[in-house]
Structure formats: structure tokens, C-alpha cells
Amino acid sequence: MPVIVAFNLAQLGITGYALWRGGGPERAVAALLLAASLATIATPTIDRVSYFTVFYAVMWIDLALFLGLAAVAAFADRFWPMWLAALQLVALGAHGVRAIDPTLWAAAYWLVTTKIAYPMLLLLFAGTWRHRRRLAAGLPEWSWSRGGRGDEGVYPS
Known part of the structure; x- marks a missing residue:
């Protein structure tokens, strides 16, 4: 339980930093990660998830998160959303492998579906930090590669 609390605090801190100091892509990704986390917490569970079967409710949340992250990656003027x-x-693939192969080691399924969130948070933090660093250096910083440029794309004074 302390690990879950520590992760939730880290997620709140990093997503809060991205919402407060990030550009458009950072804010969009932070909102997506928070929404997925809240949806996962709100998902009803019977006892505990055993990871011996596919947890379909979380799989659908993971699919929605992937589609949102893919949309941000397609339109953001950054490279890190592609990694996310x-x-x-x-x-998401781990859910599919688990559904196809019930003999998959439950610990492997647990590891991939839960621990991958840590590097995702680190990427969001790094992306936000680099965004702030480019702005502080006076470099032009555009959020989106297509369409409106938003509040960025100007040389900060």
C-alpha cells in the first residue's frame, strides 16, 4: 500500500507540474494520465485483481489512454509523446497477450500493465522540464505541428 500512495503522490506532483508549467502537449498528456488514473481507481473490483485473467475494465481504460496519447503524439510538436x-x-499489448495465452505468467502481466506507468511519468516530467528550459533560453516553442499555435510560438521576453 505505501508503494501505491508514493506512486499517486508522484503522479499528482508530476502531472500538476505539467499542468502548471507545461505547454499544450504536456497539459494534454497530464490530463489524460490523470483521467485514466481516476477511471482505474473508480473501476469496481471484486476483492483484488489476481492478474490470472484479463481485467477488461482496465483494458478499455488503457485503450482509451493509448488513443488519446496517440492523438497527442500525432499533432504535438514534440517527440516524447510518441514514446508515451x-x-x-x-x-495494451500485455492485455491482448494475456487474453490469447492464459498460461502467461501472472507476474509478467502485472509487471507490464502496472510498472510501465513509472517511465511514462518520467517522460512527462522530462518533456515539461525541457519545454520550460527552451522557453527560458528564449527559443521559439510551438505546441502543435498542425493548426493553431496556441499561446506559444512567440519569443518570450
Whole structure:
């Protein structure tokens, strides 16, 4: 239980930092991660998830998160959202492998579907930090590669 509390605090801190100091892609990813986390917490569970079967409710949440991250990766003027979408696809693939092969080691399924969130948070933190660093250096910083540029794309004074 302390690990879950520590992860939730880290997630709140990093997503809060991205929402407060990030550009458009950082804020979008932070909102997606928070929404997926809240949806997962709200998912009804019977006793505990054993990881001996596919937890379909979480699989659908992971699919929605992947689609959102893929959309951000497609339109963001950053490279790191592609890595987030790829990591989420790995987690989504673990659900599929578990559904196809029930002999998959339960610990492997647990490891891939739960622990992949740590590098995802680190990528969001690094992306937000680099965004702030580029702005502080006076470099132009656009959020989106297509369409509106939002509040960025100007040289900060």
C-alpha cells in the first residue's frame, strides 16, 4: 500500500507540474494520465485483481489512454509523446497477450500493465522540464505541428 500512495503522490506532483508549467502537449498528456488514473481507481473490483485473467475494465481504460496519447503524439510538436504512446501500446499489448495465452505468467502481466506507468511519468516530467528550459533560453516553442499555435510560438521576453 505505501508503494501505491508514493506512486499517486508522484503522479499528482508530476502531472500538476505539467499542468502548471507545461505547454499544450504536456497539459494534454497530464490530463489524460490523470483521467485514466481516476477511471482505474473508480473501476469496481471484486476483492483484488489476481492478474490470472484479463481485467477488461482496465483494458478499455488503457485503450482509451493509448488513443488519446496517440492523438497527442500525432499533432504535438514534440517527440516524447510518441514514446508515451509506444509505452502505453506495450501495456495494451500485455492485455491482448494475456487474453490469447492464459498460461502467461501472472507476474509478467502485472509487471507490464502496472510498472510501465513509472517511465511514462518520467517522460512527462522530462518533456515539461525541457519545454520550460527552451522557453527560458528564449527559443521559439510551438505546441502543435498542425493548426493553431496556441499561446506559444512567440519569443518570450
